[in-house]
Amino acid sequence: MRERDGTLYLNGGGFQLEPVRRSGKSFVISRDSRDRSLTFVRRHGAVTAVIVDGTSFQRRDYGGEVEAQIRTGGRSDITAIRARARAITPPAEAPPERAEELRNLEKIVPNVRLDIQYAKTNNFVGVPLYEKSGAFLQRPAAEALARVASALRPFGYGLLIHDGYRPWYVTRIFWDVTPDSSHVFVADPAKGSRHNRGAAVDLTLYRLADGKPVEMPSRYDEMSVRAYADYPGGTTRQRWHRDLVRREMERQGFTVYPEEWWHFDYRDWQKYAIQNLSLPELLTRRR
Known part of the structure; x- marks a missing residue:
């Protein structure tokens, strides 16, 4: 995940700098004429993973x-x-x-x-x-x-x-x-x-x-x-x-x-x- 000029972008996992936008209380990525869901997993306030269309990407240090x-x-x-x-x-x-x-x-x-x-x-x-x-x-x-x-x-x-x-x-x-x-x-x-x-x-x-x-x-x-x-x-x-x-x-x-x-x-x-x-x-x- 990257931020540029106030906009989040997803890069990797088959996506290339795709802009992320809010849709109600959720986040979505528009690709191939349809919206794909994006969910941030949090623990004690910190993001530990992001789930994109059902695929989970764990945060690594x-x-x-x-x-x-x-x-x-x-x-x-x-x-x-x-x-x-x-x-x-x-x-x-x-x-x-x-x-x-x-x-x-x-x-x-x-x-x-x-x-x-x-x-x-x-x-x-x-x-x-x-x-x-x-x-x-x-x-x-x-x-x-x-x-x-x-x-x-x-x-x-x-x-x-x-x-x-x-x-x-x-x-x-x-x-x-x-x-x-x-x-x-x-x-x-x-x-x-x-x-x-x-x-x-x-x-x-x-x-x-x-x-x-x-x-x-x-x-x-x-x-x-x-x-x-x-x-x-x-x-x-x-x-x-x-x-x-x-x-x-x-x-x-x-x-x-x-x-x-x-x-x-x-x-x-x-x-x-x-x-x-x-x-x-x-x-x-x-x-």
Whole structure:
């Protein structure tokens, strides 16, 4: 089910973007010169299935299914996985063109708020991976993000940061715990992540009026097609939020990662070295 300009559409199951309309207390789709019934099944207020002409289509949380796979079974020994990742040396590279200038976003970006889920349990692995909560970017990227925040203020929004610089060993953990079929959503540690270089940021919007995050077409870190930057589903307002933050980020030199609407890389990211400093080490610098 999709919504566009106030109209619901059904796509799939033999139907292709068929508009849905009300007929009394029911919903119908007109096709082949006749109306076909459409019923939403609800439980505790949430839609759990849609029945089209007697055929039931159950709602699935594809991203949640991948998370469950990561958190259970043979991939659940996070203690051993963490120890192995900390013992491995990051890949060797040629000397970087630019020196490290990691800066604390809370000290540079106006109206910024942090929700660093990797320092808590509400991430796709289900355990804290950072020792402390913090967000850092290379100085040019941090200054560009400050300009984005200033541009968003007239719209009534601020930036909510989920992640910035990421130690290389955490990238290694992500790769080791994620199923091969979902590796498109995590960076290959053999090449290093743009987060490892301090030139990538994961973010969303929050409302300045009440501090609440806005709705987007998917959850943060959701491993499903809903996370794609050009995913056509969701609601008109959700897509508008997604497109607004992308537009303002691109104006300041950031590029969206196609498979993740929340992930933005700053220009010249490849000129910085892969880093493996922990968040506590960076926070003690007080930058």
